[in-house]
Amino acid sequence: MxxxxxxxxxxxxxxxxxxxxxxxxxxxxxxxxxxxxxxxxxxxxxxxxxxxxxxxxxxxxxxxxxxxxxxxxxxxxxxxxxxxxxxxxxxxxxxxxxxxxxxxxxxxxxxxxxxxxxxxxxxxxxAGLVETAVNALWDAPPLLGDRVAVVGAGALGCCVARLLARMPGVAVTLVDVDPDRAPVAEARGVDFRLPDDATGGCDLVVHTSATSAGLQRSLDLLAAEGTVVELSWYGDAATTVSLGGRFHSGRLTVRASQVGAVPPARRAGRTTADRLRLALDLxxxxxxxxxxxxxxxxxxxxxxxxxxxxxxxxxxxxxxxxxxxxxxxxxxxxx
CATH class of the missing domain: 3.90.180.10 (Medium-chain alcohol dehydrogenases, catalytic domain)
Structure with missing residues (x-):
């Protein structure tokens, strides 16, 4: 044995x-x-x-x-x-x-x-982190010419930012409270901004900071009809955001993404094994x-x-x- x-x-x-x-x-x-x-x-x-x-x-x-x-x-x-x-x-x-x-x-x-x-x-x-990032971008794929922010420059946020940076015509900004993450953003080929310095009008924001403040800032950065893809997992912690103001008038969306299943738009032609092979190839x-x-x-x-x-x-x-x-x-x- x-x-x-x-x-x-x-x-x-x-x-x-x-x-x-x-x-x-x-x-x-x-x-x-x-x-x-x-x-x-x-x-x-x-x-x-x-x-x-x-x-x-x-x-x-x-x-x-x-x-x-x-x-x-x-x-x-x-x-x-x-x-x-x-x-x-x-x-x-x-x-x-x-x-x-x-x-x-x-x-x-x-x-x-x-x-x-x-x-x-x-x-x-x-590979597991990149696979999660792939799944998120299948859940709410950016369109050509979109302005996208990734809020939270941890390992997962950086993986998402790198994949976005490889998409032609997509402008990507990595947002984090830690200014020391700027070199990491540069290595990803994307711009870096502190939360207060980030430019709004984003078509898509991917949130990974696992904080209420990060989720709120993600909503604030959206253009009308924009979407926040929520990748953070909070466990048993409470999350507080303001859904007043322009949340309803701007018709904003918060969409959960979770790697446990392939998104419906890809499910007919992709398996979780296909997704992992793609992550390793990337x-x-x-x-x-x-x-x-x-x-x-x-x-x-x-x-x-x-x-x-x-x-x-x-x-x-x-x-x-x-x-x-x-x-x-x-x-x-x-x-």
């Missing part, structure tokens, strides 16, 4: 590494050794704090989650590894999987997606590398995650590295 190590949230605010027994892979399964995993700061911070609302706990389950919210639970979904056993066409391939932080795992072969050779494993951990773009702002060994995750959640350790996307055969403490990842 193989053995791996996995990160578990023991209770809200405290995590630990636990042993995980791995069965031999069946004919339609793969054994994957993890190379990198990424921490999705927004969602994983809410999970770490035990702030998944009771009525959303079944919907918020990750594909290979174990346990239940609030805890104990094994959670995560940005995992890149190499197939060590499995069908010949996958053997030795670097793959992406929506799997929690774990040194090795066995899953159905259909649950992994090969990473293009031009995409390094370090960048491939962003990651051939090296401009995404500036979102990778830090890394730590997997064995340090129980102490690293609280620092990320508190903001003590600032990051856009923080990655975890995994040794080829042993973790940093010399504990076997597989045997």
């Amino acid at each position: 193989r053995e791996a190590w996995a990160f578990w949230l023991r209770e809200p605010g405290a995590g630990e590494l636990r042993r995980a027994a791995l069965a031999d892979p069946g004919p339609d399964e793969v054994l994957v050794r993890t190379l990198r995993s990424g921490i999705s700061r927004g969602t994983e911070s809410l999970v770490f704090a035990g702030r998944v609302p009771p009525d959303q706990r079944s919907l918020m389950r990750a594909p290979f989650q174990e346990g239940d919210f609030p805890a104990p639970v094994k959670y995560g979904y940005l995992n890149v590894g190499v197939v060590e056993q499995g069908p010949g066409e996958l053997l030795g391939r670097t793959v992406f999987c929506l799997h929690p932080h774990q040194t090795a795992y066995v899953v159905p072969a259909a649950a992994v997606t090969p990473v293009p050779p031009e995409v390094p494993a370090s960048r491939a951990v962003l 990651l051939r773009d090296p401009a995404f590398d500036c979102l990778l702002t830090g890394q730590s060994p997997f064995t340090e995750l129980p102490t690293v995650l609280p620092r990320l959640v508190s903001g003590e350790l600032p990051a856009l996307c923080h990655a975890l590295t995994y040794g080829p055969a042993h973790d940093e403490r010399g504990v076997p990842c597989s045997a």
Whole structure:
């Protein structure tokens, strides 16, 4: 019986590494050794704090989650590894999987997606974020010549801004309260503005800041008949915006976007697997590398995650590295 190590949230605010027994892979399964995993700061911070609302706990389950919210639970979904056993066409391939932080795992072969050779494993951990960005732009696609703002320059907002910047004729502005995000916007090929300096009259605004102030500013930036695509997830936090003023007279729209399903306009011809393959293909773009702002060994995750959640350790996307055969403490990842 193989053995791996996995990160578990023991209770809200405290995590630990636990042993995980791995069965031999069946004919339609793969054994994957993890190379990198990424921490999705927004969602994983809410999970770490035990702030998944009771009525959303079944919907918020990750594909290979174990346990239940609030805890104990094994959670995560940005995992890149190499197939060590499995069908010949996958053997030795670097793959992406929506799997929690774990040194090795066995899953159905259909649950992994090969990473293009031009995409390094370090960048491939962003696939889940880029996939979410793709879904948002399918939910409310910009038209040629549109003026678009992205409010919130976290990792997800930056992914959305980069995809928008590649669309001909679309003028994109990245808006954030932190002036230090200006170089990140420049690397994305878009303009940067502080909230008070952003220009209104936008046809579309994508909101990712997960704050009431950010959502309000997103509405304020819209032109008449404009749409805010809401990508933030607030967990159990209350959200307050003013729907007086020009909200009704301007016929403004707030539209939710959630990656759990392909938008209706694309559903007939695209699957979630197609969407993920597209996201990985888009990651051939090296401009995404500036979102990778830090890394730590997997064995340090129980102490690293609280620092990320508190903001003590600032990051856009923080990655975890995994040794080829042993973790940093010399504990076997597989045997």
